[in-house]
Amino acid sequence: MIIHxxxxxxxxxxxxxxxxxxxxxxxxxxLLTGISVSLLVIMGIGLYLKSQTILDSHSAWxxxxxxxxxxxxxxxxxxxxxxxxLAITLxxxxxxxxxxxxxxxxxxxxxxxxxxxxxxxxxxxxxGIPSVVYGVWGTLIIVPWIADVVGPHFVEYTSGxxxxxxxxxxSVMIIPLLVSLFVEIFSTVPNDYRDAAASLGATKWQIxxxxxxxxxxxxxxxxxxxxxxxxxxETIAVLMVCGNLPETPxxxxxxxYPLPALIANNYGEMLSxxxxxxALMFAAFILFFVILFxxxxxxxxxxxxxxxxKM
Amino acid sequence: MSTAPFILNNAFRSLYSxxxxxxxxxxxxxxxxxxxxxxxxxKNIEIHKLNVNINGxxxxxxxxxxxxxxxxxxxxxxxxxxxxxxxxxxNRLIDTSAxxxxxxxxxxxxxxxxxxNTEITHLRKKMGLLSQRPTPLPMSIYDNVAFGCKIHGxxxxxxxxxxxxxxxxxxxxxxEVKDRLNSPAAALSIGQQQRLxxxxxxxxxxxxxxxxxxxxxLDPISSKRIEDLFVNLRExxxxxxxxxTLRQALRIAxxxxxxYLGEAIEQGPADEFFKNPKHDLTKQYLSGVFS
Amino acid sequence: MKLKFxxxxxxxxxxxxxxFIVLAFLGSILLTIVRHGLPAMNWDMLTKLPGGGFYIGKxxxxxxxxxxxxxxxxxxxIIGLLVSIPIVFYINVYLEKRSIAGYFTxxxxxxxxxxxxxxxxxxxxxxxxxFGLRTSLLGGIIVITLLIxxxxxxxxxxVASQLPKDLLDSTYSLGATRLETIxxxxxxxxxxxxxxxxxxxxxxxxxxxxxxFTAGFTDSIPTSLSQPAATLPLSIFFQLSSPTPExxxxxxxxxxxxxxxxxxxxxxxxxxxxKFSKNKI
Numbered sequence: 006m007i008i009h010x011x012x013x014x015x016x017x018x019x020x021x022x023x024x025x026x027x028x029x030x031x032x033x034x035x036l037l038t039g040i041s042v043s044l045l046v047i048m049g050i051g052l053y054l055k056s057q058t059i060l061d062s063h064s065a066w067x068x069x070x071x072x073x074x075x076x077x078x079x080x081x082x083x084x085x086x087x088x089x090x091l092a093i094t095l096x097x098x099x100x101x102x103x104x105x106x107x108x109x110x111x112x113x114x115x116x117x118x119x120x121x122x123x124x125x126x127x128x129x130x131x132x133g134i135p136s137v138v139y140g141v142w143g144t145l146i147i148v149p150w151i152a153d154v155v156g157p158h159f160v161e162y163t164s165g166x167x168x169x170x171x172x173x174x175x176s177v178m179i180i181p182l183l184v185s186l187f188v189e190i191f192s193t194v195p196n197d198y199r200d201a202a203a204s205l206g207a208t209k210w211q212i213x214x215x216x217x218x219x220x221x222x223x224x225x226x227x228x229x230x231x232x233x234x235x236x237x238x239e240t241i242a243v244l245m246v247c248g249n250l251p252e253t254p255x256x257x258x259x260x261x262y263p264l265p266a267l268i269a270n271n272y273g274e275m276l277s278x279x280x281x282x283x284a285l286m287f288a289a290f291i292l293f294f295v296i297l298f299x300x301x302x303x304x305x306x307x308x309x310x311x312x313x314x315k316m
Numbered sequence: 317m318s319t320a321p322f323i324l325n326n327a328f329r330s331l332y333s334x335x336x337x338x339x340x341x342x343x344x345x346x347x348x349x350x351x352x353x354x355x356x357x358x359k360n361i362e363i364h365k366l367n368v369n370i371n372g373x374x375x376x377x378x379x380x381x382x383x384x385x386x387x388x389x390x391x392x393x394x395x396x397x398x399x400x401x402x403x404x405x406x407n408r409l410i411d412t413s414a415x416x417x418x419x420x421x422x423x424x425x426x427x428x429x430x431x432x433n434t435e436i437t438h439l440r441k442k443m444g445l446l447s448q449r450p451t452p453l454p455m456s457i458y459d460n461v462a463f464g465c466k467i468h469g470x471x472x473x474x475x476x477x478x479x480x481x482x483x484x485x486x487x488x489x490x491x492e493v494k495d496r497l498n499s500p501a502a503a504l505s506i507g508q509q510q511r512l513x514x515x516x517x518x519x520x521x522x523x524x525x526x527x528x529x530x531x532x533x534l535d536p537i538s539s540k541r542i543e544d545l546f547v548n549l550r551e552x553x554x555x556x557x558x559x560x561t562l563r564q565a566l567r568i569a570x571x572x573x574x575x576y577l578g579e580a581i582e583q584g585p586a587d588e589f590f591k592n593p594k595h596d597l598t599k600q601y602l603s604g605v606f607s
Numbered sequence: 608m609k610l611k612f613x614x615x616x617x618x619x620x621x622x623x624x625x626x627f628i629v630l631a632f633l634g635s636i637l638l639t640i641v642r643h644g645l646p647a648m649n650w651d652m653l654t655k656l657p658g659g660g661f662y663i664g665k666x667x668x669x670x671x672x673x674x675x676x677x678x679x680x681x682x683x684x685i686i687g688l689l690v691s692i693p694i695v696f697y698i699n700v701y702l703e704k705r706s707i708a709g710y711f712t713x714x715x716x717x718x719x720x721x722x723x724x725x726x727x728x729x730x731x732x733x734x735x736x737x738f739g740l741r742t743s744l745l746g747g748i749i750v751i752t753l754l755i756x757x758x759x760x761x762x763x764x765x766v767a768s769q770l771p772k773d774l775l776d777s778t779y780s781l782g783a784t785r786l787e788t789i790x791x792x793x794x795x796x797x798x799x800x801x802x803x804x805x806x807x808x809x810x811x812x813x814x815x816x817x818x819x820f821t822a823g824f825t826d827s828i829p830t831s832l833s834q835p836a837a838t839l840p841l842s843i844f845f846q847l848s849s850p851t852p853e854x855x856x857x858x859x860x861x862x863x864x865x866x867x868x869x870x871x872x873x874x875x876x877x878x879x880x881x882k883f884s885k886n887k888i
Binding site: 467 | 774780784
């Protein structure tokens, strides 16, 4: 077969070379992808191995449920940190969820197009603001507000560096994520449903509440789970406003000490005591494991939801 | 009729000489003769007992066909009967779909393309494709036409210039775009884009041109231009068209294949086919009982 | 009967309120940073290295952090692109549409995307200790690269998986091998690559937890890969913990600087997306 004056022989040679290049590319890209994916596994294994030292001398159960955190004495009770992490995460979801849902519905169902042009960039910017800037805002605005304005109504004294502060700051950080996911999910609900309900005399809100929310429920749950995994791992902003006190918080106005903050604050100590280093690695492993679980689970649910709608 | 390839090759040679590529003109001489000889031997496509399963659905059932070279063959039938699948089986584009299972033989140039040793890229070069929606590559007009040639080893600017001009002229685009060869192909109108895709496909010197409802997305005027191009091109290329309208087949077909629910019901030269359809289903389809 | 209308009105107000709250938060954050940062912002901040005693009030600026961040983010972005584009190409062109390998690969990258930078940092720290490496520019680059590869892959894959099948079919029918379609694919997903880059850069430049134990911190500009490097977020963090109010104010100025950089990145990302989607094929 000739083309434009290229002889059969030359064409054949070139063809062989091209096919070879294709096969080589295939292989190298496969390897590259494989290595990248295995990073996940390597991370998990690595962190687990590093935790072995402390798991050898303390049972996992004790580590997870004891409240005594005296590393220099060899006591590593992670409960205060786990409690702190849970408290802030839970609080942030409680604050962020209603706001995000309502905003999401507003943007998808009610707002005029120009509002979207306004709000989407705003969400982008909020999502892009780095952790440390949130922390600065938290210490300048939220913490004093809690200490001076909110706190006195409830407790005698609070420094402001509290679970509440962490919860509020965290909630603002996850709102952009939730709203953008919600808008995406709500937009995939087919208009037929809205039309059908409207022709039965439902008001806009009733449609949103009974049809959209119900239909989008699996997607909403998946989005919340995603936001939770984001909240669990957030380090710097929370570190700056939570008080860093290794005690289980009993009220919103107590200080707390979430896991990421524990790791971040004490990395310097890691080099001095191998047991301490192992304990912090264990903390990282807990985070890794929980987030792996939550993320994989929510992605799978989200995909099922998408499949349902694309039927 | 057979002087057309001769003229084409002479034009080729003169363009090359004019571009100052004397040496290449010499080899073009032998190339041209070879080309003429290749074109003299008509090579039909033979399909024997072709069965295609996709994800468990038996899409093509026991297809036995001969598709003549240097003629326009139209594949007609109601939607969903497997026309596009048949087309894609001929250039093995069907391979890119998931869950595909193929049985049977398709002979092109006397070789079974489903043989294990067939080099797919080489096969595909023999079959130019014109999709339903124009698919200009995301690059300039010039680069679009030159793309295939570059892949097959033609890199010199001078040669490419000649090729680009030749095939843009062949599809009637040259005058319209000669001043903006480096502007993005996406800026062209749909009719122009489809002609560009045709020029691009012709530039790799295929043997057959496959058209998958290539005019259905175009306005009537562009549509007619493409049809006229097909009629001219059949002198040098075998043309296989999946047509969505009976009228197109009536206008330009030399050979017709009627498909229904995955089976090739009837085939034959256009005159006979339209005047004396043998099969009941064919008669019904032609008279518009279903479409 | 009337209840549903009252309900409608109440929720309309609530929805407006929610949206307003979100915007108000943004406003509050930006205003606070500007209000506290602007007064302390001056040319010195941007162009000088921290002098001795910078953290207790003496002269200097944050040039160390600006350059350090630039080095780390720049190198990571380049390496990230070089790694992610082949991966995305592989997933979308070499693998079949619904392959199991593709599913698991995408899932893995989704999970990697969700893992917080502190875990990446801790892991990288463990590796560095194992190999006897000290905190360095290289360490920071490695961590940030690992951090942003999932971001690259995820955003580019979103665009690449929507490649029109016809386009690839047409390229194949010109006799192209799969590798040879890379030209077409990259041109087609170019806007996706641009947004992914901006997203990744934004994330990389603002991250503190990952670089904390890996890049270390220093008051000078690193001249080799094995020297520690300063980063803007950490610089802000350290300045904040100073007892001297001047230093704290400088921290706000640095925070303002970082925010401005992010704002520029974010808005230009939007702008590019907007511009490209008009010219889409």
